[in-house]
Each structure stands twice: as C-alpha cells, then as structure tokens.
Amino acid sequence: MKPISVVIITKNEAVNIADCIKTAKQVSDDIIVADTGSSDNTVAIAEKEGVTVIKIGWKGYGNARNTAAEATKNDWILAIDADERITESLVASIKKIENEDAGVIYGFKRESYFLGKKIRFGNFGRDKVFRLYNKKTGSWDKAQVHEVLIGENISKQFVEGHLEHYTIRALEENDRKVYSYARLSAKKYFDKGKKATFIKRYLSPIAGFIQPYIFLLGFLDGKEGFIIAYSNAKCTWLKYKYLYELNKGKLKV
DSSP states (O other): OEEEEEEEEESSSSTHHHHHHHTTTOOOEEEEESSOOOOOSSHHHHHHTTOOOEEOSOOHHHHHHHHHTTSSSSSSSEEETEEEOOOOOHHHHHOOOOOOOTTTTEEEEEEEEEETTOOHHHHHTTOEEEEEEEETTTEEOOSSSSSSOOTTTTTEEEEEEEEEEEESSSHHHHHHHHHHHHHHHHHHHHHOOOOOOOOHHHTHHHHHIIIIIIIGGGGGGHHHHHHHHHHHHHHHHHHHHHHHHHHHHHOOO
C-alpha cells in the first residue's frame, strides 16, 4: 500500500499516548496527534516521541478528525484513538492491501479490555470499526460523538487483524465517560431535530441493558459484562433525559 499517515485525537491521555504512538510507528512515520485541550502532560509525551502535535479547539469528534487529517502528509489515513493499539496482525494486513482505489474505506475488528479484562461478548465482543481511508474521497461527518466516514461512491472492505482497545481502567473513568457521551449524544440528536419520546426515554434504556447483556451474552463476561450493560442503559437514559431538556430549553450543552 502507498504510505499512510496516522491521526490520533487526545485529551488528557498521558497514560495511553506513548504506547499508542509506539504501535502507530509500525505503519507510518507521519503521525499527527491532535490535542483538544489536555491539562496533563499528554502533549509533552507525544512531542518526546517525535510526532507532530497540533492543538485544536473542541467541536466534536468528527471535526477533530477532519482537522487533524488536514495536517497529514499522505492521502491515506488511519484514524485511531489514544486508548487503542495497532496489533502486528493488523500491520501485516495493512501492508498487504493492493487495492488502492481511493473510494474504498477499510475496516477491522476491535478487541476491548474493560477494567483490565478482555471482553468477549456483548456489543464490545462484536465491535468492528472502519478507520483507514483516503482523504481525497472520504471525511468524517460532523457528529459530536460516534462519528462515521462519509463520501460519494464509497465502498467498504474488511481486512484481517484488529485493534486492541483499552477502554476503561477504573470505575470513576467509566462514570465520567457515561455522562460525557450522553451529553454529546444528546447534542448530536438535538442538532438533527430529534425528539425524546416516551418510548425513547423509558423503554430504550431497558433495551439498552437487555440487548447486550442477554441477547449478546454479555452475562458470560461476568461482573464486567454487567457493568458494561448497566452503563449502556444509564447512558441511554441520560441521553434522552438531556435531549428532552434541550428541546424544552432547560439545558445547554
């Protein structure tokens, strides 16, 4: 494959960024760390690793990824998060890619670790992400969170290998993420003109627990599987609570 650049979005990722960059160096010598306002030593660690660091304002994940892409030297971009690691199997697959059609975006599995335990079931156990793309034909939508790649005449192709995702290391971090993602998701829905109906507010959280914990066998992951499913339900409940308040003019996000 032609040379690629790696883009990493950060905010207070001092515990993660060095290891993330080290794995990114396996596939690229053009690594862009786009920092969105860290108050720890994330930036200093990244600079010590010899990568390019840019500081950007926060306007959502989609905008952050697009802004970082503008700073890359190469057209092909692999977008990862600071708590992710590129595995040797994924490196091998990327290097074997022969189809260099700029309209193709490439995806792969993502294996998650929650509180130090590898999660095999639930939504995490089925996780797939599409992150390798050509910036001439693809870009990220402007979503606050859960952003996706968009573009005209784009097709998707799945490759072997996976990212390792060290998502949550402590329960306090999990709680912060639940509230943060709920607010960002509410703003995303509000911008799209969506409403927080009775079903969405009170039945969606129940489904948000049952689906990953029962139907996707999350209970087989033990207490971690329960915490993940409960957190998913809580985030869903908060998301529609915030959306309801936004629509009523009672909340600003």
